[in-house]
Amino acid sequence: MSHFRPVAPEHASRLLNHGPTILITSRSADGTQRNVMAAAWSTPVEFTPARVAIVVDKATLSRTMIEESGVFGICVPTAAFVDTAYAVGSVSGRDGDKFDRFQIASQRCPESGVPLIESGCSAWLACRLLPEPNAQTRYDTCFGEVVAAAADERVFRDGRWMFTAENRELHAIHHLGGGRFVLTGDSIQAAPL
Amino acid sequence: MSHFRPVAPEHASRLLNHGPTILITSRSADGTQRNVMAAAWSTPVEFTPARVAIVVDKATLSRTMIEESGVFGICVPTAAFVDTAYAVGSVSGRDGDKFDRFQIASQRCPESGVPLIESGCSAWLACRLLPEPNAQTRYDTCFGEVVAAAADERVFRDGRWMFTAENRELHAIHHLGGGRFVLTGDSIQAAPL
Numbered sequence: 001m002s003h004f005r006p007v008a009p010e011h012a013s014r015l016l017n018h019g020p021t022i023l024i025t026s027r028s029a030d031g032t033q034r035n036v037m038a039a040a041w042s043t044p045v046e047f048t049p050a051r052v053a054i055v056v057d058k059a060t061l062s063r064t065m066i067e068e069s070g071v072f073g074i075c076v077p078t079a080a081f082v083d084t085a086y087a088v089g090s091v092s093g094r095d096g097d098k099f100d101r102f103q104i105a106s107q108r109c110p111e112s113g114v115p116l117i118e119s120g121c122s123a124w125l126a127c128r129l130l131p132e133p134n135a136q137t138r139y140d141t142c143f144g145e146v147v148a149a150a151a152d153e154r155v156f157r158d159g160r161w162m163f164t165a166e167n168r169e170l171h172a173i174h175h176l177g178g179g180r181f182v183l184t185g186d187s188i189q190a191a192p193l
Numbered sequence: 194m195s196h197f198r199p200v201a202p203e204h205a206s207r208l209l210n211h212g213p214t215i216l217i218t219s220r221s222a223d224g225t226q227r228n229v230m231a232a233a234w235s236t237p238v239e240f241t242p243a244r245v246a247i248v249v250d251k252a253t254l255s256r257t258m259i260e261e262s263g264v265f266g267i268c269v270p271t272a273a274f275v276d277t278a279y280a281v282g283s284v285s286g287r288d289g290d291k292f293d294r295f296q297i298a299s300q301r302c303p304e305s306g307v308p309l310i311e312s313g314c315s316a317w318l319a320c321r322l323l324p325e326p327n328a329q330t331r332y333d334t335c336f337g338e339v340v341a342a343a344a345d346e347r348v349f350r351d352g353r354w355m356f357t358a359e360n361r362e363l364h365a366i367h368h369l370g371g372g373r374f375v376l377t378g379d380s381i382q383a384a385p386l
Contacts (some may be wrong), residue, residue: 019212
């Protein structure tokens with residue numbers, strides 16, 4: 001049974017606010033091909049409407065698919081999924097379907113048709129591309145608007161991440177380089193002003 | 194004695210690769226005013242030349258200063274600095290100099306004139322704005338090229354973060370919302386393909 005529950009649009013930015021490494025999913029314009037890659041470079045850019053930016057090299061199959069289909073997905077891999085996340089960041093989808101190769105379970109997003117990964121991930125956001133040719137060409141930066149989002153209620157509830165020692169394997173991963181990651185760690189509360 | 198050492202341009206993206214909350218520093222065009230704000234929304238966009246994107250609301254004093262001066266700084270606050278980081282994200286520089294108000298030590302960047310914070314931070318990047326009017330207007334996204342960078346050798350050495358239990362107070366912070374942060378946590382190594 002899936003632990004994923006819908007996330008309200010106004011809370012979608014929080015899924016990325018802590019700067020996790022993400023998986024970017026995509027599909028061909030005709031829907032017959034799909035792809036997934038790892039990326040450390042993304043950021044929310046707007047709360048409402050929920051909008052994000054992802055950085056995707058123009059040489060990648062993902063970039064071609066995103067620009068041709070006008071949609072992409074963002075999935076947040078968990079600590080337990082680190083080997084798979086690193087693997088899909090190390091090979092190209094041009095050499096074969098990575099979902100099959102790495103046995104990644106996915107479902108097709110009803111709104112956008114992109115593959116979404118729940119098993120091994122803690123959250124996903126389905127997005128439509130907001131074309132911005134200069135930013136795409138000069139900085140490989142693709143803007144998108146969130147059309148649907150969901151998260152695992154064991155670690156994201158009531159619009160908030162709940163990282164604890166007990167759900168450590170659901171924590172996010174943050175890439176330092178060369179396959180070394182840090183987990184999302186202990187919580188601290190800043191003093192109110 | 195400062196523990197900061199220069200970071201090679203080709204390693205500058207790693208300072209932000211793990212998605213930390215950052216402090217954005219700025220100055221007026223004539224150099225007589227300065228500002229600092231907190232931001233969770235940033236990402237590297239290019240390794241070489243080292244380039245980044247930051248998201249800065251157009252209503253802020255920081256945004257005005259960045260667009261008028263053409264420069265900005267990024268400082269990476271440590272866990273020990275969380276209260277100050279949250280405080281500078283909660284008030285506007287229009288209500289008075291935040292460096293004075295919160296007793297933040299800074300130095301002026303020789304290359305860009307922006308204030309840079311070492312005490313309480315683990316790294317900084319001085320950047321020049323790469324004007325991209327559409328992305329700035331539509332998505333509050335400002336691109337920049339790194340002109341100088343440095344990091345605390347107690348936690349960043351040989352081009353790599355070295356987060357350990359011993360230097361926990363130098364770990365980065367990642368904002369979850371409402372003043373709740375998570376620290377950069379335990380390291381894990383992905384299996385090679």
